[in-house]
Amino acid sequence: MKVILITGASSGIGYETALKLAQQGHKVYGAARRVERMEPLRESGVVPIQMDVTDEASMEAGVRQIIDAEGRIDVLINNAGYGYLGAIENVPIEEARRQLEVNLFGLARLTQLVLPHMRRQHSGRIINTSSIAGKTVMLFGGWYNVSKYAVEAFSDALRMEVKPFGIKVSIIEPSGIKTDWGLIAADNLEKSSRGTDYEDDGLKMSRMLRLAFSTNLLSPPKRVTRAIVRAVNARCPRLRYRPGMGADAIVALNALLPSRWWDSMQRTAIGMVKK
Numbered sequence: 001m002k003v004i005l006i007t008g009a010s011s012g013i014g015y016e017t018a019l020k021l022a023q024q025g026h027k028v029y030g031a032a033r034r035v036e037r038m039e040p041l042r043e044s045g046v047v048p049i050q051m052d053v054t055d056e057a058s059m060e061a062g063v064r065q066i067i068d069a070e071g072r073i074d075v076l077i078n079n080a081g082y083g084y085l086g087a088i089e090n091v092p093i094e095e096a097r098r099q100l101e102v103n104l105f106g107l108a109r110l111t112q113l114v115l116p117h118m119r120r121q122h123s124g125r126i127i128n129t130s131s132i133a134g135k136t137v138m139l140f141g142g143w144y145n146v147s148k149y150a151v152e153a154f155s156d157a158l159r160m161e162v163k164p165f166g167i168k169v170s171i172i173e174p175s176g177i178k179t180d181w182g183l184i185a186a187d188n189l190e191k192s193s194r195g196t197d198y199e200d201d202g203l204k205m206s207r208m209l210r211l212a213f214s215t216n217l218l219s220p221p222k223r224v225t226r227a228i229v230r231a232v233n234a235r236c237p238r239l240r241y242r243p244g245m246g247a248d249a250i251v252a253l254n255a256l257l258p259s260r261w262w263d264s265m266q267r268t269a270i271g272m273v274k275k
Helices: 012-023 035-044 056-070 093-121 142-165 180-193 199-213 222-233 247-256 259-271
Strands: 003-007 027-032 047-050 075-078 124-129 167-172
Touching: 003 012, 003 056, 003 093, 012 027, 012 035, 012 222, 027 035, 027 056, 035 047, 047 056, 056 093, 075 093, 075 222, 093 124, 093 142, 093 167, 124 142, 124 222, 142 167, 167 222, 180 199, 199 259
Parallel strands: 003 027, 003 075, 027 047, 075 124, 124 167
Antiparallel strands: none
C-alpha cells in the first residue's frame, strides 16, 4: 500500500485515477477546491481534502494533514490543470498568469512541500500531468503551451536533482482526451476571439474543438488513468507516458517536420472549417 496525494481529483481524469488507485488498496488523498464533488469517492476509501494549488496555506495544511495521519507520502500526482485558449494578443494577461500559477507554480510549490518527507524516507514518486501540448504548439494554444512546456522542463530538472534520494519522476503527456476540458477551451477561445482581428480563425478553431471533443474520435479518460496507475505501481516507472490516440506519432511528426510545414498543416486544417 502506498500513501498517495492526487490533485484535481474532483472530476475527470483525477477523479477516475483516485478511484482506481483506492480500489487497488492504496491510501489515496484526493485534493481539489470543490470537496463536495469528491464525496462519492469516500465509499471507495478515498479521503477528500480541500486544496487550492494557488493558495499556499491550503497546500501546507493538506500536506500536514496527510503526514499527521500517515507519517509519510509515497506518491504525489500533480494532476490539477487549467487552460484558456486564444491568440497571445487577446488572452488577458491575468488569464495567462493564472494558467502558469495553476499548471506550473502550484505544481512546483506542492512538490517543494512534499519533497522533504520523501527525502527522509529515501523513496517516493512524483508524477506530473503535462500534455503533448508541452511538446508541440497548437494554434491559439500559446499560453497553455507555455505552461506545459514549462512543466516538461521543470520535471526533467527535478528528476536529475532527486535521483540520489531514491525519488523517481514521471511525466504524463496525453494527446486529445475526451473530457470537458476541450469544450471549456472552445468556449474560452470563442470568448477571447470575438470582436477581434482573430475572430474568423478563432471561431473556426473553436468549432473544430467542439466537434473533436463531442465525438468518439478522441481517447477516453481511462487511457490516462491507466498510464498514471502504471507509473504509480511500476517497479521502474518510465520517464514519460504518452496515452491517447496518436500521441507518439504527433510528437514525432512535430520533431521531424520543418517548423513552417507544421505551421502550414494547422492553418490548412482550420481553413477547411466552414464559417
